Amino acid sequence: MNKLIAGLCFLGCFSFNVHAIHTGRIFVDSNRNGIFDRGEKPLKGVSVSDGLNVVKSGADGSFSLSGHSKERFIFITTPSGYRSDNKHYRKIADHKGNFDFGLQVNNDRIKKDGSHKFVHISDTEIFNTENNEGWAGNIRDYAANEKVAFIIHTGDICYDNGLKNHIRLMNTANMDCPMFYCIGNHDLVKGAYGEELFESLYGPVYYSFDMGNVHYIVTPMLGGDYTPGYKKEDVYRWMKNDLALVRKDKSVMVFNHDLLTNKDQFIYGINDKEFINLNEHNLKAWLFGHWHINYIKKQGEVYAVSTAALDKGGIDHSTSAFRVMHVDGKGDFVSELRYTYLDKLIKIASLGNGYPSLYPSGSIPLSVNAYSTVSPVKEVSYTYSIDGKGESAPKHLKKQTDWSWYGQLSLSELKDSHDITVRVKSLFSNGEKAETEESFRYSPINRNQVKFGKDWNNLLGNAEHIGIASDTLVPPLSLAWIKNVGATIFMSSPLIYEGNVYIASVDENLLGEGVVFALNGLTGDIKWKCSVRNSIKNTIVASNGLIMAQDVEGYLYGIDAFSGVIKWEKKLNVNNLPALIEGLVVSKGIVYAGTGLGLCAVDSETGKTVWSNTDWKQREGATSTWTVGGNVLITGTQWGALYGNDISTGKLLWMNSQNGLSDRGASPAIQDGLLYIISRNSFFILDAKSGKVVVRKDLSVKVDVTSTPLVTDKEVIFGTSQSGLIALDRETLEHKWTFKTEASLVYTAPYTRSPSASIETSPVLSGNTVYFGASDGTIYGVDKESGKLIWKHITGAPVFATVAISGNSLIAADFSGNVYAFTAK
Structure with missing residues (x-):
């Protein structure tokens, strides 16, 4: 009998340990x-969970949970207006059944109507990097300046080193802002189960919290480098219980390392009978990372929001940035990208080189690029003096984009030449200031008039991408006109066609800024705008009186070059992810678009498909623009291969993924049957018809940039990821010269971080001068034989678009949305 009683007691104890009753209190x-001290306020109605069951705290702040077999944590749904400096979770193994949560008031960052801001970052992958304090400090300062409600990291912190270091780099205490983390595929590491290390440092892999009128849910990646201990069933059953206690009128946003679905209905479940339709729970957005791209698309009524890495360039050359979500009282939002590492930048983009543009009215365009990572620009003003005497009253410029401000300096009262000094001041929202000045010689006569010659209808002027202009521009060049299009310009290089300039913009916040623009070639005035569904990140082309462009969602457009009316459009057979970022090429009236099984040849006049690729599939996005030479179309994928397809039939002729050709962003040039291309750390010459490597030259620099080699009579010239522009001797392929640019303002080359001197554009030869734009915000002209600087124009915003040359003019564009026309004397 005593043995029986002892056995029952043992079983009772065993049962209690597995399914213990967990109690505690939530208080201010x-x-x-x-410690819950006398006089401190208990919090009623706060959701508490053991990873399966979810209950609300009572009037006295107390709660009781029954537990379950897979329990590891007790965690709360942090209520709006509070934060938990001592973590929102308690590890069950570290306590003896009682779990108190003391919260701190945090309502100064949430407005009375519930509106607030939060910062989304992802894929920092700091397992093998140093000097992370700079970008982390940017976020900390921005969060303080702009009263950010919380920061969320959606995974790939990366491996053991990253996981151990990131929590010290960014946490609620040192960011002075609630800091939340998701688990990514590279955060599942070796251990008793994949998330063991993550849990020991960051707590539960799924949980929720409230801010304003939004219920935020953090969910885990369901697989990765090592097998997790949780299953989708575990997440589903907890989420169902969690949502059951959320008010029906409350909006919901979900965080995960990857996108749940490409469909309009966001269904989270385990079978046909057990699922949650998140649309029915007022789902506003699903935010993720994983793809290393900045991209928003709308799936039905739900926004899918991807953010690239903020400390380095993305896989598809996305800009180094963090995303700010401005959430209103209803849970709707406006997105904003903020670019890292920039400290009170200010530059007058329209002045320099001594001779500014002059409008017929006698006024001078005054365009200023200003930016600071930690605080938006509040206002920009200017004053001026004539011949060093006196100073005008300050006048304010008008905002064009996040970077650009514009006005006109009226000097019509001056009838002869004078020395003018313009001083510009920028006031940032945090009270900081920046200022600069430029001096020039004013003349009432405009000597800088555009005179175009031959059309420039492809990247580098032709389908072979031989970037040698037929016209000679002898520097120095002077600004003829400048126009801001009101949206950001990425790698859409300008076209010169039928007397007009054409360019396209990106829409990475999905604000309707994906547009093709036609500008009057003589004046820069916008003739028409054609809106498309999303960003146009890369090369557009012109043929048969049409402008062709493709957006990141996979739509190809044929737009009338003179009216801006869409004559035809088609949805390409491309994957929903990654985004379509490749550039177009047109040859003999056929435009080559898409990628993978969506690669196709399309009649530019009618929009009818001539052939579609059936031989190779899409992978990660590449910033390559397709190239045509002979009877071969050259394409490729990032982390895939370089491909040669027959331009008449689409049949795959060859593929090459050896020696680093599997991943590159550059487009090749084809000359005399040979293909010239850079990739990873090498320069290649291939036979264009067979794809066989004729020459491979190992380089001492990284060349994972979107820079097509310029092949001259004596040199091969191209951009690099970190070391500016380099030239090889064409005969020996030995290094000839290096032109080192300044450090990049924004980083785009994959995994390239501060400090690096990147060039994502392709060099263009005119006479003996090589012209190119750089990520440091400068347009350069250097001598082709020596690499010595001849001319430059500093814009103050990165230049990712390759220049175009025709007649006496060079057309360029910067990231701020400015389009420039320079003329030779």
Whole structure:
């Protein structure tokens, strides 16, 4: 009998340990000691969970949970207006059944109507990097300046080193802002189960919290480098219980390392009978990373929001940035990208080189690029003096984009030449200021008039991408006109066609800024705008009186070059992810578009498909623009291969993924049957018909940039990821010269970080001068034989678009949305 009683007691104890009753209290911890002291306020109605069951705290702040077999944590849904400096979770193994949560008031960052801001970052992958304090400090300062409600990291912190270091780099205490983390595929590491290390440092892999009128849900990646201990069933059953206690009128946003679905209905479940339709729970957005791209698309009524890495360039050359979500009282939002590492930047983009543009009215365009990572620009003003005497009253410029501000300096009263000094001041929202000045010689006569010659209808002027202009521009060049299009310009290089300039913009916040523009070639005035569904990140082309462009969602457009009316459009057979970022090429009236099984040849006049690729599939996006030479179309994928397809039939002729050709962003040039291309750390010459490597030259620099080699009579010239522009001797392929640019303002080359001197554009030869734009915000002209600087124009915003040359003019564009026309004397 005694043995039986002892056995029952043992079983009872065993049962209690597996399914213990977990109790505790939630309260306002006024003195921050973690103890519920007399006079401190209990919090009623706060959701508490053991990873399966979810209950609400009572009037006295108390709760009781029954537990379950896979329990590891007790965690709360942090209520709006509060934060938990001592973590929103408690590890069950570290406590003896009682779990108190002391919270701190945090309502100064949420407005009365519930509106607030949060910062989304992802894929920092700091397992093998140093000097992370700079970008982390940017976020900390921005969060303080702009009263950010919280920061969320959606995974790939990366491996053991990253996981151990990131929590020290960014946490609620040192960011002075609630800091939340998701688990990514590279955060599942070796251990008793994949998330063991993550849990020991960051707590549960799924949980929720409230801010304003939004219920935020953090969900885990369901697979990765090592097998997790949780299953989708575990997440589903908890989420169902969690949402059951959320008010029906409350909006919902979900965080994960990857996108749940490409469909309009966001269904989270385990079978046909057990699922949650998140649309029915007022889902506003699903935010993720994983793809290393900045991209928003709308799936039905739900926004899918991807953010690239903020400390380095993305896989598809996305800009180094973090995303700010401005959430209103209803849970709707406006997105904003903020670019890292920039400290009170200010530059007058329209002045320099001594001779500014002059409008017929006698006024001078005054375009200023200003930016600071940690605080938006509030206002920009200017004053001026004539011949060093006196100073005008300040006047304000008008905002064009996040970078660009514009006005006109009226000097019509001056009838002869004078020395003018313009001083510009920028005031940032945090109270900081920046200023600069430029001086020039004013003349009432405009000597800088555009005179175009031959059309420039492809990247580098032709389908072979031989970037040698037929016209000679002898520097120095002077600004003829400048026009801001009101949206950001990425790698859409300008076209010169039928007397007009054409360019396209990106829409990475999905604000309707994906547009093809036609500008009057003589004046820069916008003749028409044609809106498309999303960003146009790369090369557009012109043929048969049409402008062709493709957006990141996979739509190809044929737009009338003179009216801006869409004559035809078609949805390409491309994957929903990654985004379509490749550039177009047109040859003999056929435009080559898409990628993978969506690669196709299309009649530019009618929009009818001539052939579609059936031989190779899409992978990660590449910033390559397709090239045509002979009877071969050259394409490729990032982390895939370089491909040669027959331009008449689409049949795959060859593929090459050896020696680093599997991943590159550059487009090749084809000359005399040979293909010239850079990739990873090498320069290649291939036979264009067979794809066989004729020459491979190992380089001492990284060349994972979107820079097509310029092949001259004596040199091969191209951009690099970190070291500016280099030239090889064409005969020996030995290094000839290097032109080192300044450090990039924004980083785009994959995994390239501060400090690096990147050039994502392709060099263009005119006479003996090589012209190119750089990520440091400058347009350069250097001598082709020596690499010595001859001319430059500093814009103050990165230049990712390759220049175009025709007649006496060079057309360029910067990231701020400015389009420039320079003329030779």
